[in-house]
Amino acid sequence: MLGLAWGVPGLVALGYAGGMLHILNHAFFKCQLFYAAGCVYQAKHGVDLERLGGLAKLMPLTALSFLVGGVAISALPPFNGFASEFLIYSGLFTGEVIGVWAKLVLAGVATLLAFVGAVSALSITRAYGVIFCRPESEARSIASIRSCKRTAVSKSGTVKLLLAISCTRRP
Numbered sequence: 001m002l003g004l005a006w007g008v009p010g011l012v013a014l015g016y017a018g019g020m021l022h023i024l025n026h027a028f029f030k031c032q033l034f035y036a037a038g039c040v041y042q043a044k045h046g047v048d049l050e051r052l053g054g055l056a057k058l059m060p061l062t063a064l065s066f067l068v069g070g071v072a073i074s075a076l077p078p079f080n081g082f083a084s085e086f087l088i089y090s091g092l093f094t095g096e097v098i099g100v101w102a103k104l105v106l107a108g109v110a111t112l113l114a115f116v117g118a119v120s121a122l123s124i125t126r127a128y129g130v131i132f133c134r135p136e137s138e139a140r141s142i143a144s145i146r147s148c149k150r151t152a153v154s155k156s157g158t159v160k161l162l163l164a165i166s167c168t169r170r171p
Contacts, residue, residue: 015088025081026073026081035065040059056133
């Protein structure tokens, strides 16, 4: 929108491409995080963070899936969230000749995006630590942990990995 208003085609192209890729990426890693949350719910019959803990040993595939989805949603390299946010940042700093106020607006938008990414990384780190790494607060037997649909979790992770590789491959 800003690129259209200022008549900067590079900003328009990179911003639109980054935005569309980011929407697609969010669909994949949010889906993966919901699959992992569903597995945790099936195993513990609840999602109260104060009652969860110690699931990394009991559910290693779910823990890995949650970790991969969390790193992707936090836009850390080399996952697909980073590729789409990098396109958005590249659009913000295209090097086009724009006014001083436009540069200030773009710097503010970049700062806001960085802040949102940092808060996202912190919240995912806390959730992963509480659910999978903290000592189990309730004594439950390993037999009560039911296996979750591994195919759904692994297919989502595979699609994300292939999408990230295709976005970062050079011709």
